[in-house]
Amino acid sequence: MVTDSTDMTFKELKSGKRATIIGYARTTDFTDRLMEMGLTPGTSFDVLSKAPMGGPTEIFYSGSHIAVGMHESESILVKILN
Amino acid sequence: MPSKNNLDPNHMVGQTKIPTIAFVGTPNCGKTTLFNAITGLRQKIGNFPGVTVDSAIALVTVGEKKYRMVDLPGTYSLSPKSPDEKLTADALAEPNSQLKPDFVVFVLDASNPEKCLFLFAQVAELNIPTLISATMIDEVKASGGVFHDIELERKTGVQVFGVVGTKGLGVNELISAIGSEISFQVPLLSPKPNSTATEDVVQWSRQSVGDILRRSESKAPTKKIDQIALHPVAGPLIFAFIMIAFFQSIFTVAEPIMNGLELLIAFAQTHVNTQLTAGLLQDFLSQGVLAGIGSVIVFVPQIAILFLFITILEDSGYLARAAFLVDRSMGLFGLQGRSFVPLLGSFACAIPGILSARSIPSPRDRLATMLIAPLMTCSARLPVYTLLIGAFFPAGVLFGFLSIRAAVLLGLYLTAIVSGLLVALLLKKTLLSGSTMPFLIEFPPYRLPSLRNVSITVWLRVMDFLKTAGTTILVLSVLMWGLSRIPVSDLNNPNPTREQQLEHSALGVMGKAFQPFFSPCGFDWKLTVGILASFTAREVFVSVMAQLYSADARNSESSLRSILSKNITFASALSVLAFYVYALQCMSTIAVLRRETRSWKWPLFAFAYTFALAYSSSVIVYYIAR
Numbered sequence: 001m002v003t004d005s006t007d008m009t010f011k012e013l014k015s016g017k018r019a020t021i022i023g024y025a026r027t028t029d030f031t032d033r034l035m036e037m038g039l040t041p042g043t044s045f046d047v048l049s050k051a052p053m054g055g056p057t058e059i060f061y062s063g064s065h066i067a068v069g070m071h072e073s074e075s076i077l078v079k080i081l082n
Numbered sequence: 083m084p085s086k087n088n089l090d091p092n093h094m095v096g097q098t099k100i101p102t103i104a105f106v107g108t109p110n111c112g113k114t115t116l117f118n119a120i121t122g123l124r125q126k127i128g129n130f131p132g133v134t135v136d137s138a139i140a141l142v143t144v145g146e147k148k149y150r151m152v153d154l155p156g157t158y159s160l161s162p163k164s165p166d167e168k169l170t171a172d173a174l175a176e177p178n179s180q181l182k183p184d185f186v187v188f189v190l191d192a193s194n195p196e197k198c199l200f201l202f203a204q205v206a207e208l209n210i211p212t213l214i215s216a217t218m219i220d221e222v223k224a225s226g227g228v229f230h231d232i233e234l235e236r237k238t239g240v241q242v243f244g245v246v247g248t249k250g251l252g253v254n255e256l257i258s259a260i261g262s263e264i265s266f267q268v269p270l271l272s273p274k275p276n277s278t279a280t281e282d283v284v285q286w287s288r289q290s291v292g293d294i295l296r297r298s299e300s301k302a303p304t305k306k307i308d309q310i311a312l313h314p315v316a317g318p319l320i321f322a323f324i325m326i327a328f329f330q331s332i333f334t335v336a337e338p339i340m341n342g343l344e345l346l347i348a349f350a351q352t353h354v355n356t357q358l359t360a361g362l363l364q365d366f367l368s369q370g371v372l373a374g375i376g377s378v379i380v381f382v383p384q385i386a387i388l389f390l391f392i393t394i395l396e397d398s399g400y401l402a403r404a405a406f407l408v409d410r411s412m413g414l415f416g417l418q419g420r421s422f423v424p425l426l427g428s429f430a431c432a433i434p435g436i437l438s439a440r441s442i443p444s445p446r447d448r449l450a451t452m453l454i455a456p457l458m459t460c461s462a463r464l465p466v467y468t469l470l471i472g473a474f475f476p477a478g479v480l481f482g483f484l485s486i487r488a489a490v491l492l493g494l495y496l497t498a499i500v501s502g503l504l505v506a507l508l509l510k511k512t513l514l515s516g517s518t519m520p521f522l523i524e525f526p527p528y529r530l531p532s533l534r535n536v537s538i539t540v541w542l543r544v545m546d547f548l549k550t551a552g553t554t555i556l557v558l559s560v561l562m563w564g565l566s567r568i569p570v571s572d573l574n575n576p577n578p579t580r581e582q583q584l585e586h587s588a589l590g591v592m593g594k595a596f597q598p599f600f601s602p603c604g605f606d607w608k609l610t611v612g613i614l615a616s617f618t619a620r621e622v623f624v625s626v627m628a629q630l631y632s633a634d635a636r637n638s639e640s641s642l643r644s645i646l647s648k649n650i651t652f653a654s655a656l657s658v659l660a661f662y663v664y665a666l667q668c669m670s671t672i673a674v675l676r677r678e679t680r681s682w683k684w685p686l687f688a689f690a691y692t693f694a695l696a697y698s699s700s701v702i703v704y705y706i707a708r
Contacts, residue, residue, distance in 0.1 A: 028519075029163050029443065029519050030519050030520050030522065032161065032163070032280070033158065033159075033163055033522060034522070035280045035281070035284065036158045036159040036161075036197075036200060036280055036284075037158055037197060037522075037524070038196055038197060038200065038284050038287075038288065040280065040281045040284045040285070041281070043284075048305070048308065048309075048312075049308065049309070049312045049313070049314075050314070051312070051314070051317075051406055051407055051409060051410055052314045052317070052318060052407075052410060053410040053411070054410060055406070055407070055409045055410030055413075055419075056406055056409050056410075056419065056521050056523075058308070058312060058406065058525070060305070062194075062196050062288065062291070063193075063194045063196065063297065064194060064196070064197065064524060064525075065304065065308070065524065065525035065527075066522070066523070066524050066525065067402075067405075067406045067409075067419075067521065067522070067523050067524075067525060068520070068521070068522055069409060069418060069419070069520035069521030069522060070520070071413075071518075071520040071521070072520045073520065
């Protein structure tokens with residue numbers, strides 16, 4: 001049904017997009033914590049802003065604003081919604 | 083089986099054991115505000131995740147019974163990722179934990195309960211009698227949302243008490259609930275999560291939130307403010323503007339108040355000099371006590387502004403955004419945004435700064451942050467800086483707005499920051515290399531800082547400062563005064579001047595003995611004494627200068643700054659400034675480093691490298707400026 005959706009990693013996301021977590025490529029303390037903070041597979045979020053020079057990305061989901069560093073963010077697998 | 087456990091006879095009025103109540107919650111859920119409201123303790127709070135990094139303990143009497151209340155650091159789960167979270171997990175789950183609670187007050191942020199419920203589900207498995215205190219209910223109402231506490235009670239199996247910690251609303255009801263221990267019940271989740279796997283528990287909390295909280299169409303300004311505050315261009319500019327405004331205010335706002343205080347102390351000294359007959363007592367009061375403490379007390383306005391600024395940034399929620407903005411730049415030095423807050427805190431005092439490094443998950447990042455924290459310009463350096471800058475730099479204005487003195491001060495701060503970051507880079511490339519957990523931080527909503535909390539924090543910090551002035555600095559001042567009055571070497575002059583007496587006093591002889599070591603830095607024996615004495619605490623430098631240079635009693639009426647500008651060369655003054663930028667002259671910081679790293683190795687390393695930097699930069703500056 002979502003024909004125009006694309007799979008990619010968190011790192012490639014642009015601000016202003018809406019995406020869903022598909023899963024994690026690895027399990028680390030970092031991905032553990034993301035899950036514990038509610039970013040489980042199936043959770044959708046808005047990409048709000050990206051810090052300058054490839055800094056962290058701010059996302060919004062379930063009432064929370066969270067900043068995620070880019071280092072290791074390629075292990076977060078996402079799907080663009082739009 | 084609800085409410086039965088608390089009848090355990092060991093925990094009752096037998097006085098053999100005082101029941102422990104732990105305050106548990108996610109980071110930044112309003113836990114410490116509530117804890118303070120209940121215990122009357124004034125714990126440091128801020129609108130930043132990870133402000134509580136150490137557990138605060140208070141003995142509180144409710145009715146006729148005593149309770150030991152413990153404020154545990156906020157955590158997202160009981161599988162800890164950083165030392166502060168480990169403290170909480172251990173306190174709750176370790177079988178022989180000293181802090182093991184008999185009851186839990188679970189603090190839940192009603193405006194954003196999902197992560198709180200996730201943590202609650204984990205805490206529920208420990209079967210400790212619990213009650214929920216829901217904070218921020220005023221914010222939910224103000225934004226037009228509805229919070230169903232009955233529904234929350236049904237989902238969790240424990241009683242819910244709504245509070246507004248900042249205004250003290252509902253706090254008395256909560257206290258009496260704590261006093262009647264039957265209010266605590268062993269949690270019983272309903273419906274139960276499918277399993278204890280993270281995914282299932284998250285699903286449980288998300289579904290529960292749907293029934294507990296009806297959010298209104300978000301009118302919260304947070305998103306809108308962030309569009310500007312985190313904008314790739316505007317964001318860093320705003321950040322720079324805030325930092326410059328801060329340095330500017332230290333001089334423009336604090337200066338007039340400081341001048342007033344100086345006049346007041348000079349007035350007291352004149353009063354002592356005229357009321358008492360000249361002699362040892364007059365000299366002791368005027369030159370030992372008043373010159374010593376007075377010279378330090380005049381810096382209260384600067385200290386107050388520093389803490390006012392940091393507290394407002396913290397309480398408003400901006401600090402977490404600042405960490406976001408600087409994360410990448412810190413990455414260039416091998417650190418990450420998480421280190422920003424401990425380092426910023428170190429500008430007030432390295433001790434809370436080093437403690438807050440506990441919220442950094444990676445041990446290597448944490449150590450690197452702690453080791454460079456003493457290089458961040460703490461408030462104890464401020465008196466030394468403002469004294470010397472005020473004495474040796476003109477009051478003019480640069481570019482039409484920035485005062486020259488503020489610019490010099492900013493320069494000193496920036497030198498320290500850049501040096502600190504370079505040291506961090508060096509450490510991360512050598513001793514502390516290795517990968518780190520990526521930056522991950524939750525942004526609190528923007529909030530108007532509460533006048534109450536800001537004024538309490540500033541007040542407490544100023545009192546702390548005055549307490550140091552009244553104890554350490556007073557003792558050292560009196561000691562210095564005594565040493566400067568004991569003649570040890572012979573004077574061949576029957577009518578020595580005050581200056582000659584000073585040179586032949588015990589202090590003078592000691593200063594001269596050490597002076598050769600510091601002569602490459604351009605320090606005379608008086609500066610040498612000042613530098614050596616300030617290895618106990620930096621502010622002591624100012625009081626020693628006041629004592630040594632206002633030797634002629636009539637001089638005490640003109641300010642210390644003008645006396646120094648006539649007695650020290652510009653090159654020596656710059657050299658002293660360079661020394662203070664780097665030197666770790668603080669016993670308490672060494673003690674905290676020793677405690678946090680559980681070894682003498684790192685505090686000694688920090689002391690040695692900062693001393694090497696201080697000495698060499700001081701020599702270089704002196705030779706260039708001479």
